[in-house]
Amino acid sequence: MLWFWRIRTAAQPPRLRPRGRRASLWLARVLTAGLLAGFGTIAGAQPPRPVDQLTLGAPGEVTAIVDGDTLMLADGREVRLVGIQAPKLPLGRAGFKPWPLAEEAKALLAALTLGKTVTPGFGGRRGDRHGRVLAHLFDAEGRWIQGAILEAGLARVYSFDDNRRLIAEMLAVERRARDARRGIWALDYYALRSADQAGRWLGGFELVEGRVLSVGLVRRRAYLNFGADWRSDFTVALDPAARRLFEAEGIDLKDYEGRLLRVRGWLKSRNGPMIEATHPEQIELLEE
Numbered sequence: 001m002l003w004f005w006r007i008r009t010a011a012q013p014p015r016l017r018p019r020g021r022r023a024s025l026w027l028a029r030v031l032t033a034g035l036l037a038g039f040g041t042i043a044g045a046q047p048p049r050p051v052d053q054l055t056l057g058a059p060g061e062v063t064a065i066v067d068g069d070t071l072m073l074a075d076g077r078e079v080r081l082v083g084i085q086a087p088k089l090p091l092g093r094a095g096f097k098p099w100p101l102a103e104e105a106k107a108l109l110a111a112l113t114l115g116k117t118v119t120p121g122f123g124g125r126r127g128d129r130h131g132r133v134l135a136h137l138f139d140a141e142g143r144w145i146q147g148a149i150l151e152a153g154l155a156r157v158y159s160f161d162d163n164r165r166l167i168a169e170m171l172a173v174e175r176r177a178r179d180a181r182r183g184i185w186a187l188d189y190y191a192l193r194s195a196d197q198a199g200r201w202l203g204g205f206e207l208v209e210g211r212v213l214s215v216g217l218v219r220r221r222a223y224l225n226f227g228a229d230w231r232s233d234f235t236v237a238l239d240p241a242a243r244r245l246f247e248a249e250g251i252d253l254k255d256y257e258g259r260l261l262r263v264r265g266w267l268k269s270r271n272g273p274m275i276e277a278t279h280p281e282q283i284e285l286l287e288e
Contacts, residue, residue, distance in 0.1 A: 068109050069084055069155060085156050086154060101184055125163050147173050151177055153186075155174075156190070158205070205267075212224050235275075237277070
C-alpha cells in the first residue's frame, strides 16, 4: 500500500477558465485552500512517509519562483523539483510558446512555498548540468511539495534513471488527479495519446498507451513494437543499461508481448515514432 495524504476537496475540481496573472493567483488560492489543505491520517500500520525515504539537506527560505517546478532559496541555491514536469514557460527562449496552465502552475508553487522555509530531500543524483539542486521539497509542516502539485493536476511525473526514489508514489498521485480531470488533465494538450496516433505528437513529452505486438532484440538493444511495421509504427527502445535496470527489477521484457502499456517520454522520429525507456517506471502495465 502506498502512503498518501487524505485530501479535502469539493466534489468537482475548480474550472480553469480565468486567464492572466490575477486569474493565476486566484487559482493558486483555490487549489491551496481546497485541494491541498493539510494532511490526514490512515488507520493501521503506516508505510514509510516520503520524507522518511530520503536523505535531508539544509533547509532554506524560498525567495523567488522561476516556474512551476523551479525556485530560488535565500542562500542562492536554485532548486529543480525532481520527478515532476510542470507546464513550461518561455524563460527567455525566443519563439517558445508557454504551455497551457504554465502561469497557474507557477502561481501554485508560489502559494505553497514563497517566503517559507523548505527542506530538500535527496534519493538520487543531487545536481544537474545547469548547477541546479535536484530535490524533493518539504515545508515546515511536512507537506511534500511534489505530491501537492501533482494532486492539483499541475504537473506530470517526469523521472530519470538516476533519480528513481518515490516515482511509484508520484505516479499514483498523478493517476488520481488525472482520473478527477484536475488541472492539465482537463485539457487536450496533455491528453493520453494512443500508440497508433503517436506520430502526430513528435517532439513532445507524451504519455502513450497501446498494446505491444512483439518484442525484439537487435544489436543488444531491445524494442517493444506496438505495430506490425517497425519502420513506421510506435516503438519503445531500451539500450543495454536500461535492460539491466529492468532485469534487476525482475522484469522480463518478453512478458510485455500482448500487454496494454502506458509509456512516458519524449517522442522522437526514428523509424517511426519512438520513446527511449531508460528505467522501469517509464512503463506502466495497465492490465494484469
